[in-house]
Amino acid sequence: xxxxxxxxxxxxxxxxxxxxxxxxxxxxxxxxxxxxxxxxxxxxxxxxxxxxxxxxxxxxxxxxxxxxxxxxxxxxxxxxxxxxxxxxxxxxxxxxxxxxxxxxxxxxxxxxxxxxxxxxxxxxxxxxxxxxxxxxxxxxxxxxxxxxxxxxxxxxxxxxxxxxxxxxxxxxxxxxxxxxxx
Numbered sequence: 001x002x003x004x005x006x007x008x009x010x011x012x013x014x015x016x017x018x019x020x021x022x023x024x025x026x027x028x029x030x031x032x033x034x035x036x037x038x039x040x041x042x043x044x045x046x047x048x049x050x051x052x053x054x055x056x057x058x059x060x061x062x063x064x065x066x067x068x069x070x071x072x073x074x075x076x077x078x079x080x081x082x083x084x085x086x087x088x089x090x091x092x093x094x095x096x097x098x099x100x101x102x103x104x105x106x107x108x109x110x111x112x113x114x115x116x117x118x119x120x121x122x123x124x125x126x127x128x129x130x131x132x133x134x135x136x137x138x139x140x141x142x143x144x145x146x147x148x149x150x151x152x153x154x155x156x157x158x159x160x161x162x163x164x165x166x167x168x169x170x171x172x173x174x175x176x177x178x179x180x181x182x
Contacts, residue, residue: 035082042075044117122173123166137162 053060063069127134
């Protein structure tokens with residue numbers, strides 16, 4: 001898959017998760033969007049990068065030698081600062097304490113963006129490798145959605161083959177558990 005397509009998937013997943021977790025989209029232009037975009041890309045890069053601590057715990061000290069631990073700490077601090085600003089802004093604008101509890105779970109944001117993008121990339125790659133399966137998924141989507149331009153959540157519940165394709169993708173290319181904390 002081309003890098004531009006992967007970046008577009010990442011932005012799309014970022015939009016969905018940031019809207020759900022933070023209450024607004026943070027892609028596009030503007031200071032906050034550019035900061036959030038850079039931080040989420042860096043966090044995603046670091047969570048998928050090699051770490052001695054993850055694979056060979058006895059050699060975890062090498063993460064400091066390679067500056068990996070420092071990059072994780074720097075990115076984590078920047079994310080904390082940015083999210084605290086978002087939470088403070090939201091506290092001023094909202095009287096609903098439940099919204100604030102939802103926003104504080106940033107692990108959901110990083111994990112949701114990275115794993116969603118990865119799963120979509122693998123799903124498209126597997127469907128491209130198997131044209132008959134892609135055709136069947138396309139036919140099912142056209143049958144369920146019809147002429148509408150948007151797919152609703154209820155539509156997905158009726159797409160049995162599509163759900164099976166997603167499950168098979170997750171079986172073949174399971175999303176790894178993130179051992180390090182940003």
